[in-house]
Amino acid sequence: MSATAQTITPNLGKPSLELINDVQQFLYREARLQDAQAYRDWLDMLTEDIHYWMPAREQRYRANPMEPDITHAAYYNDNYANLETRVSRTETGTCWSEDPATRSAHVVTNIEVELSDNPDEYRVYSLVAVYRNMNEDEEHTLYGHREDILRCVDGELKLAKRKITIDQNIFLSKSLNVYL
Amino acid sequence: MDMRTRNPFPADYHDYINTDEGWVDRRIFWEEEIYQQELEKIFARSWQFIAHDSQIPNPGDFVTTYMGEDGVIGSRDKNGQVRVFLNSCPHRGNKVCFADSGNAKRFTCNYHGWAFGNDGSLLGIHNEHIYEGYINKADWGLREARVSNYKGLIFANFDSEAPDLETWLGDYRWYLDMLLDNEEGGIEFLPGTIKSYVNANWKFGVENFIGDSLHAMWNHDSGAKAMMGGQSFPPAEQEGSYHGSANGHGWEFATDSVADIAILGQPEVIEYYESIRPKMRERLGEMRAKIFGSLASAAMFPNISFLPGLGTFRVWLPRGPRKMELRVWTIVNKNMPDHIKQMVNKGTMLTFSPGGTLEMDDGENWEGNTQTNKGTLTRQGKLHYGCGSTSRIDHPEIPGIVHQGQYNDANQLAFYQRWADLMNADDWDDVPQRNEPRFAGKPTR
CATH class of the missing domain: 2.102.10.10 (Rieske [2Fe-2S] iron-sulphur domain)
Incomplete structure (x- = not known):
């Protein structure tokens, strides 16, 4: 599988305010690029070994839960090439459903930063709310609970792994044309 | 003035479709009365x-x-x-x-x-x-x-009078075997379901898969280019391609073996199917071995669809006349190596899920197809289904109702004809047999 970004061991040390600030700025910039649909610039914010994963939900009884698994159904279970494939669709000039363009607002909040045993990798939790408005009057709001690994590469933060957990059991819309 | 006074609802559901002139009445995609009749006459009686x-x-x-x-x-x-x-x-x-x-x-x-x-x-x-x-x-x-x-697919029916499943499927078993029985061991569903709502009439999903290959080349050009390294779909070829249907179940297909699988963007999946192709030929015969994996799509009456070879399998669950729930799974051959199964899994999610490079364009169309009918004048119109109306052939190997050329409205009309047959019928003796089955009482493999 493409999940090459390994899980990391948490380190109980306290992240510096400077690091927290850098992480926040990274996530806000990412949100702005998404809203601007500057997808190539967004791809530049990812490591080449990114695993970008949004598993399908299944409503189960507490007595027999089903843990998300990368071999199960997923909205996204992507490596870098897969994400680039998705982006390339919007650049073909024949992507009819994106013309007129979708309007979106990514709001990022609840950011937590954890150090790990690797001084260059941090676990970052955040909550993203995406408001989407498209066509004449269609509205859709999505919430994604994100668990990221950010990696410092040559002094620059990059997204190395993201798991997005959505709250909707049935996805309440015809398309998922925004990244969370 | 009441709409019904000016433009009454026909008592005969065949009046909503015309297979000779090739049109369908838009009201079947909108009206609550018709939808309630579908629930009673189709969903309460179908497998x-x-x-x-x-x-x-x-x-x-x-x-x-x-x-x-x-x-x-x-x-x-x-x-x-x-x-x-x-x-x-x-x-x-x-x-x-x-x-x-x-x-x-x-x-x-x-x-x-x-x-x-x-x-x-x-x-x-x-x-x-x-x-x-x-x-x-x-x-x-x-x-x-x-x-x-049937070969692992579990069906249910609440009507004690309905024909048994084998009769219901009829000669479509010949087609279905390509999906379910192309290799020893059959198929399996990978875990997990993607469920989504589409604000469209359920029949638009079915008719898209049962026969609408034409839309792929235009509507999915961006998806095709993304998945196939910048290439569009090959030009429409009517030679060696067909629409086939039986009892309202349909399969449109070419006979070049590989095109649909190519859309997955996973070359090793093509290699896998090529490696089992000789055995598939022994198992299903030359014709079906050529059909499986070609540019194709299929649907079973009333609301199942799949892309054979590509591996997406779905149902369109009605949620009123203007909304449906789409449930999607990935199917693979059981004997595939695990890493190939996962390539199929990744490929189907990348193409045919709510965020998929092809699926994202479909939902938009079907919502538009449905919601425009809110307009009183719009709803009075007919929709054109006349492509290929004179293309019916008899084929020595391909059973059911067969039309030459996969760019065709034939399977869609066969689906709507079955729809009208069931909507009209109070009991099963009133349901016409539209094609003489070749395989009645006989196995199709």
Whole structure:
């Protein structure tokens, strides 16, 4: 599988305010690029070994839960090439459903930063709310609970792994044309 | 003035379609009255998909789904037999199961604690002594459907008068074997379901898969280019390509073996199918070995669809005349190596899920197809379904109603004809047989 970004061991040390600030700025910039649909610039914010994963939900009884698994159904279970494939669709000039363009607002909040045993990798939790408005009057709001690994590469933060957990059991819309 | 006074609803549902002139009345995609009739005449009487054996392999395993708007539980009982029953307590009507899937010995209603076994029988009631003398528990189980299985696909039907599953499928079994039986071991469903709502009439999903290859080249050009390194779909080729249908189930296809699988963007999956192609030829014959994997799409009446080779399998569950729930799974050959199965899994999610490079364009169309009919004048119009109206042929090898050329409206019209046949019929003797089955009483492999 493409999940090459390994899980990391948490380190109980306290992240510096400077690091927290850098992480926040990274996530806000990412949100702005998404809203601007500057997808190539967004791809530049990812490591080449990114695993970008949004598993399908299944409503189960507490007595027999089903843990998300990368071999199960997923909205996204992507490596870098897969994400680039998705982006390339919007650049073909024949992507009819994106013309007129979708309007979106990514709001990022609840950011937590954890150090790990690797001084260059941090676990970052955040909550993203995406408001989407498209066509004449269609509205859709999505919430994604994100668990990221950010990696410092040559002094620059990059997204190395993201798991997005959505709250909707049935996805309440015809398309998922925004990244969370 | 009332719309119905000016433009009355025909009593004969065949008046909503015209197979000779090639048109369909838009009202079948909008009107509540017609939808209610669909629930009664089609969904309450048709064999419908519940699950695949691989999704509920063990005693106690269950899934919940819908037949029409009736919620049902499909459960494997302690003897290994699959039972399907209404997900509604016969006491006050609440659901007895709120999970999508799982394993349970019993389903207990939250309201008063009526508990049902995974065979649907009423096992017990909370504080049952109060009921002594007032209930015969054997009479108050969950209403059960007939259940039948074709090569791993589990179907259910609440109509005791309906023909058996083999008759219902008819010569479509010849086609279905390409999906379910192209290799020893058959197929399996990979775990997990993607469920989504589309604000469209359920029939638009079915008719798209049953025969609409034409839209792919235009509508999915961006998806094709993304998945195939900048290439568009090959030009429309009517030679060596067909529409085939039986009993309203259809399959449109070319005979070049590889095109659909190529859309997955996973070359090793093509290599896998090529490696089993010689055995497939022995198993299914030359013609079906050439069809499987070609540019193709298929649907079964009333609401199942799949792309053979590419590996997406789905149902379109009606949620009113203007909304449906789409449930999507990935199917693979059971004997595939695990890493190939995962390539198919990744490929189907990348193409045919709500975020898929192809699927994202479909939902937009079907919502537009449906919602424009809000307009009174718009709804009075007809839709053109006349492409290929004179292309019917007899083919020595391909059974059912066959048309030359996969860019065609033939399967769509065959689907709507079956739709009208069932909408009209009060009993099964009134349902016409539109093609003489070649394989009645005979195996198709």
